[in-house]
Amino acid sequence: MLYPWKLSLAVAGVTLLGGGLAYAATPDLSDPPAIEGDVLEDHGSHTIRMGLGLSETSPQYLSTRYFADILSTRTDGRITVNIFPNSQLGDDVQMMEMMQTGTLDMSYPSSSPATTYVSELAVFDLPFLLPTREAAVAVMNSDVAQQMLDAFEGTGLKALTFSENGYRQLTNSARPIESPEDVGGLDVRGLSVRTMENPVHLSIWETLGANPTPMAFGELFSAMEQRVVDGQENPWSTILTSNFHEVQDYGSETRHVYTPFIMMMSERTWDRLDPAYQQLVQEAARQSAEYEIQLAAEYDDWSRQQLEERGMQITRLDDDQIAAFQEAVQPVYDQWGPRIGEDLIASIQEIASAAVND
Numbered sequence: 425m426l427y428p429w430k431l432s433l434a435v436a437g438v439t440l441l442g443g444g445l446a447y448a449a450t451p452d453l454s455d456p457p458a459i460e461g462d463v464l465e466d467h468g469s470h471t472i473r474m475g476l477g478l479s480e481t482s483p484q485y486l487s488t489r490y491f492a493d494i495l496s497t498r499t500d501g502r503i504t505v506n507i508f509p510n511s512q513l514g515d516d517v518q519m520m521e522m523m524q525t526g527t528l529d530m531s532y533p534s535s536s537p538a539t540t541y542v543s544e545l546a547v548f549d550l551p552f553l554l555p556t557r558e559a560a561v562a563v564m565n566s567d568v569a570q571q572m573l574d575a576f577e578g579t580g581l582k583a584l585t586f587s588e589n590g591y592r593q594l595t596n597s598a599r600p601i602e603s604p605e606d607v608g609g610l611d612v613r614g615l616s617v618r619t620m621e622n623p624v625h626l627s628i629w630e631t632l633g634a635n636p637t638p639m640a641f642g643e644l645f646s647a648m649e650q651r652v653v654d655g656q657e658n659p660w661s662t663i664l665t666s667n668f669h670e671v672q673d674y675g676s677e678t679r680h681v682y683t684p685f686i687m688m689m690s691e692r693t694w695d696r697l698d699p700a701y702q703q704l705v706q707e708a709a710r711q712s713a714e715y716e717i718q719l720a721a722e723y724d725d726w727s728r729q730q731l732e733e734r735g736m737q738i739t740r741l742d743d744d745q746i747a748a749f750q751e752a753v754q755p756v757y758d759q760w761g762p763r764i765g766e767d768l769i770a771s772i773q774e775i776a777s778a779a780v781n782d
């Protein structure tokens with residue numbers, strides 16, 4: 425069960441060197457839960473190579489270390505996970521292909537580029553679908569979501585669990601963005617925005633009058649530095665821990681899409697594991713996902729504050745301004761609703777509203 429945590433942020437005086445940049449402080453991150461359970465019998469030894477897109481300071485990395493610690497502790501060191509962050513082994517698309525061929529054991533892509541394997545995942549790319557983190561967690565915990573994970577069977581990818589990439593925010597180097605007209609209205613050049621490799625995201629930014637460019641995450645920093653694109657969209661914690669504020673002057677708190685991560689293992693690796701180890705991997709994945717969501721929640725507002733302290737001019741959109749974006753992207757539902765499935769969308773919306781009204 426994935427739980428949303430509402431945690432106060434206390435900023436510790438700890439200096440954290442992330443990618444050569446010293447943060448003034450890190451959030452007072454909660455420690456991972458204690459590792460409980462017996463040490464398993466010896467079912468052989470395994471070294472697992474796991475590639476991540478984000479940096480060593482991201483919730484994605486910190487929770488994956490906890491995942492590795494659970495496996496090592498519960499197997500008395502017989503399962504070790506070697507983690508390679510910062511897209512050093514490739515981007516999401518490449519690492520999923522590497523897991524399919526068995527040249528990589530695990531990765532943690534966003535759901536958006538994984539729609540090529542399970543098309544129903546595109547429901548998560550619909551703009552403004554999930555109004556709160558509690559709603560998002562309820563959806564990720566639902567049977568409908570589990571069916572999407574199960575649908576990877578036979579693709580060469582064992583999808584273990586969802587966790588939080590988070591609410592996506594728009595940043596750019598051209599101008600402050602407060603309305604859809606600022607993105608690509610009649611009297612401005614359409615903002616060139618990097619998107620994930622996902623057709624619904626392309627539709628969102630085309631509908632807003634931008635010029636979207638799908639691009640691997642690992643190429644994004646230099647593309648923005650060289651002004652190949654004006655902007656991008658990601659959660660505040662990714663923007664901070666990837667140092668995007670060094671090449672982006674303006675942020676807008678659009679929260680236009682909530683993206684999940686999916687922790688995955690190569691089916692070839694999974695099939696080599698004894699059933700007892702498979703059960704442990706599944707359990708550890710779920711426990712680390714719960715912790716990841718907790719960290720992502722702690723990082724969210726704190727990262728925005730850190731970005732503002734570093735000079736990013738962030739526009740906090742009010743309800744009317746958000747409503748203007750919601751109205752402007754309504755054609756995305758008209759275009760993609762029938763293709764994604766109106767029944768699937770309705771079931772997700774029902775789970776989300778039940779969670780909000782809880």
Ligand code: TK8
Nearest residue numbers: 477478516533534620641
């Ligand atoms: C990192 C990506 C990233 C995603 C993107 O591997 O590509 O913008 O949001 O988090 O998955």
